[in-house]
Amino acid sequence: xxxxxxxxxxxxxxxxxxxxxxxxxxxxxxxxxxxxxxxxxxxxxxxxxxxxxxxxxxxxxxxxxxxxxxxxxxxxxxxxxxxxxxxxxxxxxxxxxxxxxxxxxxxxxxxxxxxxxxxxxxxxxxxxxxxxxxxxxxxxxxxxxxxxxxxxxxxxxxxxxxxxxxxxxxxxxxxxxxxxxxxxxxxxxxxxxxxxxxxxxxxxxxxxxxxxxxxxxxxxxxxxxxxxxxxxxxxxxxxxxxxxxxxxxxxxxxxxxxxxxxxxxxxxxxxxxxxxxxxxxxxxxxxxxxxxxxxxxxxxxxxxxxxxxxxxxxxxxxxxxxxxxxxxxxxxxxxxxxxxxxxxxxxxxxxxxxxxxxxxxxxxxxxxxxxxxxxxxxxxxxxxxxxxxxxxxxxxxxxxxxxxxxxxxxxxxxxxxxxxxxxxxxxxxxxxxxxxxxxxxxxxxxxxxxxxxxxxxxxxxxxxxxxxxxxxxxxxxxxxxxxxxxxxxxxxxxxxxxxxxxxxxxxxxxxxxxxxxxxxxxxxxxxxxxxxxxxxxxxxxxxxxxxxxxxxxxxxxxxxxxxxxxxxxxxxxxxxxxxxxxxxxxxxxxxxxxxxxxxxxxxxxxxxxxxxxxxxxxxxxxxxxxxxxxxxxxxxxxxxxxxxxxxxxxxxxxxxxxxxxxxxxxxxxxx
Numbered sequence: 129x130x131x132x133x134x135x136x137x138x139x140x141x142x143x144x145x146x147x148x149x150x151x152x153x154x155x156x157x158x159x160x161x162x163x164x165x166x167x168x169x170x171x172x173x174x175x176x177x178x179x180x181x182x183x184x185x186x187x188x189x190x191x192x193x194x195x196x197x198x199x200x201x202x203x204x205x206x207x208x209x210x211x212x213x214x215x216x217x218x219x220x221x222x223x224x225x226x227x228x229x230x231x232x233x234x235x236x237x238x239x240x241x242x243x244x245x246x247x248x249x250x251x252x253x254x255x256x257x258x259x260x261x262x263x264x265x266x267x268x269x270x271x272x273x274x275x276x277x278x279x280x281x282x283x284x285x286x287x288x289x290x291x292x293x294x295x296x297x298x299x300x301x302x303x304x305x306x307x308x309x310x311x312x313x314x315x316x317x318x319x320x321x322x323x324x325x326x327x328x329x330x331x332x333x334x335x336x337x338x339x340x341x342x343x344x345x346x347x348x349x350x351x352x353x354x355x356x357x358x359x360x361x362x363x364x365x366x367x368x369x370x371x372x373x374x375x376x377x378x379x380x381x382x383x384x385x386x387x388x389x390x391x392x393x394x395x396x397x398x399x400x401x402x403x404x405x406x407x408x409x410x411x412x413x414x415x416x417x418x419x420x421x422x423x424x425x426x427x428x429x430x431x432x433x434x435x436x437x438x439x440x441x442x443x444x445x446x447x448x449x450x451x452x453x454x455x456x457x458x459x460x461x462x463x464x465x466x467x468x469x470x471x472x473x474x475x476x477x478x479x480x481x482x483x484x485x486x487x488x489x490x491x492x493x494x495x496x497x498x499x500x501x502x503x504x505x506x507x508x509x510x511x512x513x514x515x516x517x518x519x520x521x522x523x524x525x526x527x528x529x530x531x532x533x534x535x536x537x538x539x540x541x542x543x544x545x546x547x548x549x550x551x552x553x554x555x556x557x558x559x560x561x562x563x564x565x566x567x568x569x570x571x572x573x574x575x576x577x578x579x580x581x582x583x584x585x586x587x588x589x590x591x592x593x594x595x596x597x598x599x600x601x602x603x604x605x606x607x608x609x610x611x612x613x614x615x616x617x618x619x620x621x622x623x624x625x626x627x628x629x630x631x632x633x634x635x636x637x638x639x640x641x642x643x644x645x646x647x648x649x650x651x652x653x654x655x656x657x658x659x660x661x662x663x664x665x666x667x668x669x670x671x672x673x674x675x676x677x678x679x680x681x682x683x684x685x686x687x688x689x690x691x692x693x694x695x696x697x698x699x700x701x702x703x704x705x706x707x708x709x710x711x712x713x714x715x716x717x718x719x720x721x722x723x724x725x726x727x728x729x730x731x732x733x734x735x736x737x738x739x740x741x742x743x744x745x746x747x748x749x750x751x752x753x754x755x756x757x758x759x760x761x762x763x764x765x766x767x768x769x770x771x772x773x774x775x776x777x778x779x780x781x782x783x784x785x786x787x788x789x790x791x792x793x794x795x796x797x798x799x
Contacts, residue, residue, distance in 0.1 A: 130291060131155035134257045136716050141283055142259070145275035147267030154563065155257040156248045161214060161711055162241035163722040167739065169235045173223060176741050177701035180235065181708035181722040183222045188709040188720075211711055214238060217720065243721065244704075246575065247565030248541055251294060253548045258296075258561055268359070273300030296561040296583050297524050297619065303362070305523075310365040314372055318342050321376045325383075334383045337458045341379040342372065344454065345447040352442045363432055367439035374415060374444050378408060378451040386459045401456045412448040416441045521587060521594045522618055527580040527605075530613040533671040534760075535576040540564055544578070546608045551582065556590040556597050558583050574673060581619075594618070599781065602664065615665035615779065634663060634778040639771050646774035647671070653776045666778040670764060676732070678754040685753045689743025695753060698740045703729045732756075 134153045142151055163184070165177060187209045194205035211217055218233035232238060249258050263272050280293060287293075318339075326335040346368060350360070358364060386400045423437035424430070487494045529547065531540045544564060551560050564578035584594060592600070598616045605614050636653050640646050647669045654668035678699065680692045700706075705723025728734055736751035766773045 130255075130257045131158045132716065133288065133291060134259055137287075138259060138280075138283060141279050142261060142276060145272065145279055147264050147269075147272035147275065149262040149264040149267070150260075151262075152260040153257060154247065154249050154260075156245060156250075156255055157242035159240070159718050160242050161217065161238065161718055161720045163217065163232060163236060163238050163708070163720060164725055165236035165722065167724060167728055171739055171747050173230055173235070174741065174745050174747065175223060175230075175235070176698055176739075177706060177722055177724065178698060180222055180232065181701065181706040184217070184220060184232070184708040184720060184722065187220055188711075214240070214711065217711070241721075245537055247563065248537065248578075249561070249563055250548070251296070251561045252559055253545075253552060256561060258563065269300045269303055273298065273304075294559050296559055296581050298583075299619075302522050306362045307360065307365055310362065310369055314346075314365070314369050317369065317372045318376070321372065325376075325380060334386070334459065337455060338376055338379040338383050340458070341447065341450050341455055342376060344450055345371075345375045345443055348446050349439055349443045353439060356438060358435055358438055361435055364435040364439040367436035368443060370436075371440045371443035371447075374412075374440075375447040378412065378444075378447045379455050381408065382451050382455050383459055386456070397456050397459055401452060405452065408448060408451060412444050415444050523587070523594070524581065524583045524619065525594055525598060526617040526619055527582065527601075528615040528617060529578060529580070529609075530667070530670070531576040532611055533576065534674045537565060537575040540576050540578070543609050543612050544580075547580065547605055547612070547614075550601065550604050550608060551580070554597070554601065556584055556592055558585045576673075595781075602781075613667055615667060617779075633780050636776045637768065638774045638776075639768075640774075641772055643765065643772065643774075646772065650774045650776050657776060657778050662780055663778045664781045666776065668776050669774045672760045672764075674758065674760055677757045677759065678750070679757055680754045688748065688753065690740070690753070695740060695750070699738065699750060702738050702740075703735075 131153065134155070139151050139153055142148055163180065165180060170176065170180075188211055190206055190208040190210050192204060193207045196203050196205065211220070215238075218231065218238045220232045221229050222232055222235065223230040250256050251258070261272075261276060263269050284293065321342075322335060322339045325338050326332065349368065349371075353360070353364060381404055382401060385404055386397055389400045419437050419440050421437075422433040423441075425433055487497075527547070529544060531543050535543075541564060544562060548560070548562060551557055560580055560582045562578065562580045565575045584590065584597065587593075590597075602614070602616060605612075634657070636657070638646055638649050638653065640649070650669040654666055657663050657666045680695050682692050685692060685695050701722070702724050705721045707719045707721050709720050710717035711720055723729065724738075728738070736749060736756060738750045739747040740750050740753070741747050766775055
């Protein structure tokens with residue numbers, strides 16, 4: 129059993145990895161011992177499923193019954209009826225009457241099996257076991273990734289033959305790639321800044337002084353991040369990337385002023401720095417005042433911008449301290465060897481002076497240019513796209529799917545296999561795993577819904593981005609499975625949406641007191657949203673699943689000495705079965721379930737003939753105390769501020785969030 133291997137062998141090892149949090153193991157089937165009883169034999173002996181379950185539970189026990197001393201040692205006395213293997217279960221006595229013993233084996237069969245399937249887990253189109261690993265709060269995901277990789281590498285040598293492990297999604301790889309990209313941007317930006325300085329200053333000594341200030345400002349920033357409880361993440365590294373230009377700007381101002389005074393024949397570095405003290409301090413504090421309040425934001429934006437605000441503010445403050453202390457000391461030495469830059473610098477000054485003269489001489493021209501720039505800024509602001517999280521190629525995505533209401537697990541499986549076939553034929557996809565009857569998040573999931581987690585090949589091995597792949601798959605899947613509602617989700621964006629309380633970028637909410645009327649009103653809204661260009665993955669109100677309700681007549685049950693609860697318990701034992709006890713093995717426990725054969729439990733024609741035992745220990749069909757009624761169950765109820773609500777959701781493709789104004793105008797919505 130693969131699920132046994134994952135739960136008993138893999139999960140404990142992974143749980144010992146530093147930083148590992150919740151570890152969830154999911155499989156289509158789990159190990160169980162099935163005690164399948166014959167209804168005719170039960171009726172002949174006057175027993176029920178509940179009786180057999182209680183008898184097994186009472187026998188398979190071990191209890192302390194005393195203690196005593198012997199030869200100077202303390203002994204514990206135990207009373208045990210534990211089974212050693214599966215054959216002991218068949219020999220367990222259930223009823224002793226007139227000297228005759230009725231055993232479990234006389235009433236049915238005992239065989240290894242699994243619970244009724246309520247979910248399906250596959251990997252790359254084959255039966256699989258899914259292991260989801262989350263990190264502890266405050267843990268380093270890169271360290272967790274390395275620890276899990278090492279643990280799985282060691283375990284791979286001891287796994288049974290035929291079991292292979294495939295990574296479907298790895299957030300650590302995305303984080304490492306993102307941080308590496310920002311790191312490269314910082315290095316390239318710093319290098320280009322040094323080149324620009326060298327071109328304009330034409331003095332390698334002064335250029336090196338400004339270049340040295342970069343690591344001198346960045347490295348202490350990491351120390352302060354550690355002291356304040358920060359981490360090296362995408363936002364903190366982004367703050368450092370922004371700070372690179374500000375850090376080197378302070379050094380450039382000081383170095384350039386010393387360079388200029390040296391070219392004019394001045395030799396006092398102190399005078400050059402004092403001349404710039406006020407501008408340096410004011411410009412740095414202005415930057416800090418702008419970015420520091422971002423660290424005071426609350427909610428999800430605060431979690432993001434706090435790291436950026438801290439790293440950026442600390443870096444520029446350290447840069448200010450270096451610019452008025454260390455940089456002048458080094459520049460003092462360099463100024464002694466300085467030579468005038470020559471005519472190249474003079475030409476730049478002459479061009480700038482000529483343009484400045486034009487602007488000063490023509491105030492009207494200056495005003496016109498300023499107004500044009502301001503107008504252009506406003507126009508571009510409203511034309512630019514908006515959104516909380518920038519589009520990113522995460523190296524994977526999630527496909528949420530929903531088959532028609534009431535679809536059985538087998539029917540949903542047939543539909544989703546068509547989706548899996550298309551995914552297997554897509555060259556950019558490295559692997560995928562599917563869950564039916566379960567999904568990402570803490571949700572109760574019906575058997576007609578689930579998700580597929582897709583991992584793409586590295587960006588260097590594919591020509592299309594994740595968005596392009598999703599666009600291509602959307603049409604193919606809609607054509608192959610027209611009855612299945614499909615939604616493509618970027619994993620991080622979906623998590624952020626859940627944190628914000630807005631899982632979908634577009635959500636039209638309809639309020640009212642009548643659920644049926646809300647569902648009717650949602651249908652034209654869904655149709656209208658499907659007609660809006662750029663709106664995709666529209667999902668409307670879901671109808672309830674079909675149900676069969678057994679209405680128990682309390683008066684009729686009372687004539688047989690039964691209550692409604694007692695009748696319900698017997699029906700549950702007959703149709704669902706009862707987990708009576710566990711078979712205790714050396715390294716694990718296996719549940720023992722007592723139930724009726726599938727031919728009885730799943731046949732609606734035979735259900736009314738299911739026998740229940742009355743208070744006088746006689747058996748009667750359940751149809752004498754209950755009547756079967758078919759109906760559609762209640763759909764999932766949504767409320768907002770305690771008001772019943774129906775929601776129609778959708779996502780955007782090729783458009784940004786400000787284009788939702790078109791939807792607002794169609795529905796007459798205002799905010």
